[in-house]
Amino acid sequence: MKWLWMTMALAAGMAVSIQAGVNGGLGRRVGVLEGSFVSFLIGTIVLFLVQLFFGKGELIAMFSVPKWQLIGGILGAFYVFVMVLIVPKVGVANSLMAVVAGQLVMSSIVDHFGLFGGQRIPFDLTRFAAIGFLFLALWLFFRK
Incomplete structure (x- = not known):
């Protein structure tokens, strides 16, 4: 399931x-x-x-x-x-890459503190590294 x-x-x-x-x-x-x-x-x-x-x-x-x-x-x-507003200026892939980065940063904060009644999932070194790689990918996407 x-x-x-x-x-x-x-x-x-x-x-x-x-x-x-x-x-x-x-x-x-x-x-x-x-x-x-x-x-x-x-x-x-x-x-x-x-x-x-x-x-x-x-x-x-x-x-x-x-x-x-x-x-x-x-x-x-x-x-x-x-x-x-931004898709016509930077494209779909760049826009969504930034959205995904924002989603993962905020969702990691929500999970870490168990906000909104959700399950607490501590922010650890693995998640930190994953977000670091995500921002590297974001930089590569936006790089000319």
Whole structure:
């Protein structure tokens, strides 16, 4: 079952690459803020329809969760905006390499402290070395 989840994550990563390229083109055509809005609007409509047919029917529970759990949409909008802005300037691969570096640094901090109710996974020398290699790869990607 673990391989299924990892395969789904790999597919999601591939989808993000396609999304970045598509959104970058959209932003060039209609404007950065407008492209970000259109991307989120279409995603919202699709998720609304999917949750109508396959959801648990507990959407109203969003009013009872801790308010900090609602910032995911803001963070997602920030991500889409930044990608629409930078992909046309530095390319999909460079943009996503920087995103992955940022994700791994922050996720290592989240894991180390067990933030947001997650499992505590200590930051050790192996993870430090992996992030160091990641930043070396990032430098190689951005190097002309």
